[in-house]
Each structure stands twice: as structure tokens, then as C-alpha cells.
Amino acid sequence: MFLSLADRLGAAAESIQETIQEGLGPISLLSDTEQLKANALNFAIDFGIQIAATVILFIIIRFFFWKPITKILEERRNKIDKDLKDAEVAKANAIEIESNLQRELDEAKAKIKEMLDTAEKEANIRRDTIINQAKEEAKRRLENVEQELIEEKKSMEKEIRQEIVNIAFQAAEKIVQKEINQDKYLDVVDDILKGAIAE
Secondary structure, eight states: OHHHHHHHHHHHHHHHHHHHHHHHGGGGGGGOHHHHHHHHHHHHHHHHHHHHHHHHHHHHIIIIIHHHHHHHHHHHHHHHHHHHHHHHHHHHHHHHHHHHHHHHHHHHHHHHHHHHHHHHHHHHHHHHHHHHHHHHHHHHHHHHHHHHHHHHHHHHHHHHHHHHHHHHHHHHHHHHOSOOOHHHHHHHHHHHHHHHHHO
């Protein structure tokens, strides 16, 4: 029973050692000198092959691909420079167009203001003309009314004189009881009335 326990402990120790070596990986090889030498040789060979492959690749790129790659990069750089110059020209054009548009806008505003001022002046002139025409028309109508009143007054005065003459004639005729020369009588009465009105 004791031996079987010892065997079991040995087997467990070996199992633990194997598990540790598997977990450590290449580090566990350090304990094996021959394996380490073989691995170092393999590493040196692999490293040399890698260096040689890199040098060969560099030489191939330098002699076969360097000029085309450089040409492509130079063309790309030229294209970028051209795009930048085009962008600067476009920006300058945009600034010039904006300046022209602003100038045209200012000119349009000035023209509109001038047109409005002219329209206002013309409207004022037209208003003054209409007012003056209305005043002239009112004055003319007033003068016509005054003239009509004067004429109406004269007509009424004439009618009143005629009526007075007729009444005076009829009264005188009745008083005198004889026919009077009406024309002479009218002239005398007319002179008397003119003198009375003039006074």
C-alpha cells in the first residue's frame, strides 16, 4: 500500500513536470543543451535566409520597381499640386465673382434709389401741376361765376328799371290823363335812375 502510494506520487510528479514543460513551451528547451544548439543553428539559418530575402527584395524593388513607383508618386504629387493651384484659382475667381456681384448689387441699389427719387420728383411735379390746374380751374370758374353774377345783376337792374319805368309811366299816365310820348319819357326816367344808381 505504501509502495503504491509512492508510485502514485512519482507518476503525479512526472505528470506535473510534463504539464509545466508543455506550458513553458520553448523556454523548457533551455534545459536541453543539444536541443538549444540545434534551435540556435536553425534560428541563425532562418535569420540569414530572412536577411538575404530582404536584401534581394530590396534590390528587385530598387532596380525594377523604384522608378515606376517614384514616377507614380511624382505624378500624384504633381496632380495634387495642380489641384491645389486649381483650387487657388477657383477661390480667386470666386472672390472676383463675389466682388463683381457685390458691385452690381450696389449699382442696382443706386439705380433703384435714383429711379425712386426720379419717380418721387415726377410725382411731386405732377401733383403740383394738378394742384395748379385745379387752382386755375377754380379761379376761372370763380371768375365766370362773378361775371355771371355781374351780368345777372345788370340784367336784374335793367329789369327793375324797366319795371319802375313802366310803373312810373302808368302812374304818370293816370295823373296826366293823356298820352305821353313814351320814348322821351323812358329816356328821362332812365337818366334819373342812372343818376340815382350812380349816387
